Amino acid sequence: MAARINKKRSFLFVSRVLGKHIPVNPYTPLLGGAALALLLYREMNGGAADTDSMEKLLEQAVDGLIDPSRAEEAYRALLSARLVLPRPVVFIGFAETATALGHSMYNIFADHASYIHTTREDIPEMEPVVSFEEEHSHAVDHLVYALNTGMLSGEEPVVLVDDEITTGNTAINTIRDIQSKFPRREYVVASLLDWRSERNIQAYRELEEELGIRITALSLLQGSIEVTGTPLLDAAAGNGQLACASEVPVVTTYVADGLERLEVSSADSYGEVNHSPYLKLSGRFGMESCDNQLLDEGAARIAARLCKLRESSNALVMGVGEFMYLPMRVAAEMGEGISYQSSTRSPIYPEARPDYGVHSAEAYPSAGDPAIRNYIYNIAPGQYGDIFVLLERDVPRSRIEPMTDVLKSLAGNKVHLIILGARQETEAACP
Template identity: 30%
Template sequence: MLTLAADTRSIVLPTGQIDITVDEAAWPLDALCDFAARENPKRGFLVVSRVLGRHLPVSPQVMRRSVRDLAARIPADLPGPVLVLGLAETAVCLGQTVHEELRLQTGRKDIHFLHSTRQQLGDQPLDTALLCRFEEPHSHASAHLIYRSALPAPRSLVIVDDEISTGTTTCNLAHALVAACPSVEGIVVAVLTDWSVGRGWQERMPRPTKVAALLSGRLEWTQGETIAATAAFDMAAASLGRLATHSNFGRLGLEASVAPLPLTPLPPLTGPLRIVGTGEFTYLPFRLAERMEAEGHDVVVQATSRSPARVGAAMKTKLSFSDNYGTGVPNYLYNADPADGRTTWIAHETGADTIDPGLVAALGASVIGWNA
């Protein structure tokens, strides 16, 4: 695969400065990501992916091509069973699509999927339902839950995230998961961008670890403006949602990919389309977008987020609204311009009455659900 020349840049944001050096890249930096300031006292910047379908609208074919290239960099002969684990909320769709691509590329049936979550499921006590939990220290929502599943004990673990900077979250996850699954022999960390070169975090991992990435290099952050924690930030860091009723789209483990159509009938469509996933519910909206694109429609995908970023740099517009998972934490949708002429479908797993009417009105959207 093509390796591009080194690239060194400095990005000045209202909250500080990012200095980056790209060492190797299968995709150009500008094709993979941009940057923005974040309203977060723990970390004042955000790496904004151009291929993830979260903060920036992306065509499904670009998303698929990036994941296909990333999956091709993961060794095909990992000892099985293999567990692909996607990190919520950002990498649920990415992780599940990596899982799908690995099965397609290798022909193997022993590659399974699970994703972390910030949702409590039903009324079962967490201490009996969870396989493990871990912390993402720099995040706006630090707690991650991983539920027990009926999947076989893995020998190989593939951890999928959009990017890695210090490796702390990855180490926290790996130690928690290996303690719960001592059968794990080796780990692959698969990310779109790896900014951790030279930090040595692999030495702290509980099992031998390799990294698969479309771009690798170094990122140094110099804090500028001091950001004070707000009540909303403190709430987000501590809050977990609750799904009283739910379908298993990955939180309880999947052997093979599932892509059911929504229970809500699709609205009639003329002209270009925007499909918006909500929170952790992003893979099935992406698969619907691929289906619509295959039928000849002009489609982009993006998703709501709990990450509080500032307008500016990669963030051109920002909508704020209530969380459809019922945490009371503000949610955001970036770079969805109501004036761009796109029809908007907001996709959910939580019930149509959980979607903030203000968001629906701002985009003139229709709401489609996999939980009616």
């Protein structure tokens, strides 16, 4: 655990599975979502599922989550099972931490699945079809922008995916908003960790009775927690580890991934607009099972290009904020010696001691919105030779420099700023 710098909630579980606060084998977070998918498959099929086969796959998944060296084998075994749900299901991943978790859970199904993740991005050209608040968060607003609004208007079960459930209030707020606009009978709340108290569990039952719905909770680990103490409210920009660190070159590369773009813009807290297009199949705007192969092919193209740029045996691939899944998939295609992590907007107090989850923290203004601070946790200077940071869309160089300034003091050899897009591929050193 670690101390969250947040008056509403003083603690945070630092996951060894998500690839958010700790660098991980990229197959580990992919396997976390796949294991949840297996639980859902077993739940929805009931007695019709091949019990022996399911138990074997689940046991293999758990072994892979415990031992990262087995994660790839377990993940590929689940993919090759080609699971198909008995009826269509809509998956919704919660930003920012569970965008990749929700995507990896959805992706394990060969058909009958659709996926979208919530976002905190302000996209002026679009109206959100769902909005709700995460009451304990440092960033409370969640928006759902669906290109196909029909994906939520049917009677399909909705699966809400989050990394952890502590009170369950976020899921309750989401269900209320969806039910008021797109009523249905069945919801599933899936998470890696479920820490709800008996009173919180009872709140689900009361909501079921009030709305005439069924809510099923699935998790890899369930238990109870009790937290005492006073929140730490003063953020530490870092622990001084960069003071003597040397700086390495930053190289910017535009990679033509062949994936379709969506011509919409974003507005930040200051009203400044970025007209660079979004990736259509990131999950932010919705996708169907039939889209998965296109994204797989794009990930393979990006990985092949990055492998040619790689110069060190030990390298890190980074996602940025909500943009986690595709960088994670790219990292998984890059061979041995690759770790994966994403930057985050969650403020956590760092302290370098063995029994604490966050040993180091580096803060900087977000490239997408300078009013928001982003953080990189648990990376020591020189820990990785090459660091590849992937951006979904282009941003002005002045906005990305605070992040690359941090990274060039962490990398041992070179920082690669990878900007995905369909334009002619070029390569140049940052000024």
